[in-house]
Amino acid sequence: MLRLARTRGHTAGRDRAVAAFSRLGEHGACWLALGALLAAAEPARRRERARATAAVAFAYALNTAVKLVVRRPRPRLAGLPALVGTPTQLSFPSAHAATSACAARLFGPAVLPAALALPLSRLYLGVHYPSDVLAGALLGVLVAEAAR
Secondary structure, eight states: HHHHHHHHOHHHHHHHHHHHHHHHGGGGHHHHHHHHHHHHHHHHHHHHHHHHHHHHHHHHHHHHHHHHHOBBOOOBTTOOSSSSEEEEESSSHHHHHHHHHHHHHHGGGHHHHHHHHHHHHHHTSSSSSSHHHHHHHHHHHHHHHHHH
């Protein structure tokens, strides 16, 4: 599955666009920024939005802790190097998937397309195994449910 994601549909322009899009999810930054914007824009829901944003931050922190325990290295496919650099060489679970799933569950269905695309971008770029993405998404959903 990873080899398929790394070899199908690639062009230089698409690779640059996916890499730029994927950077938005580093450290959950896009979701933390969105949470802050929603809290500011919706005074009646400020407390709820702040809790949701804190849950996304917690999902990221918990994901990082799991990575440090598991210590799974990033994928290495012969002849197919990763298309972007990463903050660490640890792969499992995917923080993009964890924060995206948590955000989708707590911020609502309007963010679902981006919440699905961000983790998939990590497969396209060759920096995560599919199981990393699935585990990260599960972690994010569990954190979101606990936050609710």
